[in-house]
Amino acid sequence: MKMTFYSFIFLSSVNDIVCLLKHADICQLGMDQRKVNVLAREYCDDTKRKNKPIILSHHMLPGLLQGQEKMSKSDPNSAIFMEDEVADVNSKIKKSYCPPNIVDGNPCLEYLKYVVFPWFNEFKVERKAENGGEKTFTTIEELVSDYEKGDLHPADLKPALSKALNRILQVC
Numbered sequence: 001m002k003m004t005f006y007s008f009i010f011l012s013s014v015n016d017i018v019c020l021l022k023h024a025d026i027c028q029l030g031m032d033q034r035k036v037n038v039l040a041r042e043y044c045d046d047t048k049r050k051n052k053p054i055i056l057s058h059h060m061l062p063g064l065l066q067g068q069e070k071m072s073k074s075d076p077n078s079a080i081f082m083e084d085e086v087a088d089v090n091s092k093i094k095k096s097y098c099p100p101n102i103v104d105g106n107p108c109l110e111y112l113k114y115v116v117f118p119w120f121n122e123f124k125v126e127r128k129a130e131n132g133g134e135k136t137f138t139t140i141e142e143l144v145s146d147y148e149k150g151d152l153h154p155a156d157l158k159p160a161l162s163k164a165l166n167r168i169l170q171v172c
Contacts, residue, residue: 113140116165
């Protein structure tokens, strides 16, 4: 769905208002919201407001299902949430879009790159010997190379991803 000019202005205003009314010192949103944050800071300049929010923009993870450019709170199957139970994570990752040998647009690989590798600095795949045996990847580049070549299959990657995400969520 494309945003019309008016919906962009309305949503931008709502996001600015929320950021400013909360007297937020730091406003953290995805890169897609950067323009909104800049508007809030410019508003502070225009109104001589003393404390402007600091902007922290971060990479947006795609939705877990095919064709979802970003995750959405309105679609609970599009993302892993902090309050998800082990069974929820397992189910969501099992149903996620993860085509064999395809890296671009693959949400499972995005979760690995931006969540799992920064957390653990490695990714362990447990599989039967006839499927290549256990392997620990120490870089995302190594994993992507194996995935593109077909040496790592989604049926092996997904359970290992679920396990890693569940380990992270247990700590949080």
